[in-house]
Amino acid sequence: MEQLLDIFRVEGWKDALLLLLDAAIVYFVIYRILLLIKGTRAVQMLFGLVVIIMFFVISQEQYLNLATTHWFIERFIANFIIIVVIIFQHDIRRALAQFGRTSLLAGTRAFEETQVLEEIIKASVMLSSRKIGALVAIEREADLSHYTEEGIKIDSVVSKDLLFSVFVPEHQNPLHDGAVVVQKGRVTAAGCFLPLTNNPRVEKTLGTRHRAGIGLTEDTDAAVVIVSEETGIISIAYGGELYRDLDANEMRDLLQRIFSASQVNQRGSGLIDSFREQRDTDEPVGAKEARD
Known part of the structure; x- marks a missing residue:
């Protein structure tokens, strides 16, 4: 939590501009990822991963103190990157192909x-x-x-x-x-x-x-x-x-x-x-x- 507060600590106008730029980049990346997986089965998988992470947080000692459960989920999260790549391999491949041939700012065309x-x-x-x-x-x-x-x-x-x-x-x-x-x-x-x-x-x-x-x-x-x-x-x-x-x-x-x-x-x-x-x-x- 302290690290998160340090990120949002502003000491001058330069820090404010950098903070806005940083937030805009993160927002844009998350938005493009959600737009990419919208309407696919990956949305349900992503929701499941979010639930696991939330349960990992509340199972800590200062909350529910579920030691065994927390240990088990911790082992799962240790391989989180590999799991994400395996689950979303088709979506990642499609995203990389899109980035290579189209502009990130290209919108969808409406049609009748x-x-x-x-x-x-x-x-x-x-x-x-x-x-x-x-x-x-x-x-x-x-x-x-x-x-x-x-x-x-x-x-x-x-x-x-x-x-x-x-x-x-x-x-x-x-x-x-x-x-x-x-x-x-x-x-x-x-x-x-x-x-x-x-x-x-x-x-x-x-x-x-x-x-x-x-x-x-x-x-x-x-x-x-x-x-x-x-x-x-x-x-x-x-x-x-x-x-x-x-x-x-x-x-x-x-x-x-x-x-x-x-x-x-x-x-x-x-x-x-x-x-x-x-x-x-x-x-x-x-x-x-x-x-x-």
Whole structure:
């Protein structure tokens, strides 16, 4: 505590300026780190680490005097740096890549989400009617640039014709097996590989395309549109959950819920369950049984 007070002790205007500069640098670094991990699973891990540190402080002799617990956590904190590197290795890699190619002061570009989502919906319906498989990952808060590194760079406006062309399963089209990534209102890459889910509760009948869509949404807050090649069924993965057998109106409703400002902090089953309840309520009697 005394060391902390010494830091904020000001003896002249030069010390005041240096103190402000020092505080601004620390604030900026912490802000960029939080901005980088926003919307990812790393936020939950970071919260867990903060709780451990807080418990380490209160377990000291002058507070709760939990000697064994304090000793155990002290051994854990001794390897804190190594643990942080292991847990956040993907986020650290993405941060270093970002710092190397973009300015730290670069802001995010706003885009008309409604128009972009409409093009994705139209493309999904076109692909579904022809039973052409598709996988479209739509970025929200978490940066998806890490998943575009191995893909083919496109950087184009989102249009139903472009998305349809990418997924046409011809031998001359090497992109149709991978995923399309949409960032800041533009198609940035195609032919991307997404992480597969390891969730044992996922249905065994679901193929690689669906597992990849669920896997990405377990690690980030992205929304993934999936069109089945075998059945033509349209699904949306979000927050580790999969909602299947959607028509255009249901897609629009669910995507608007995901991307609306009021739902920006709501992820996973809570949002999906509310959508399920409304869908079941709006369906006529017998429609749900016929769908199943």
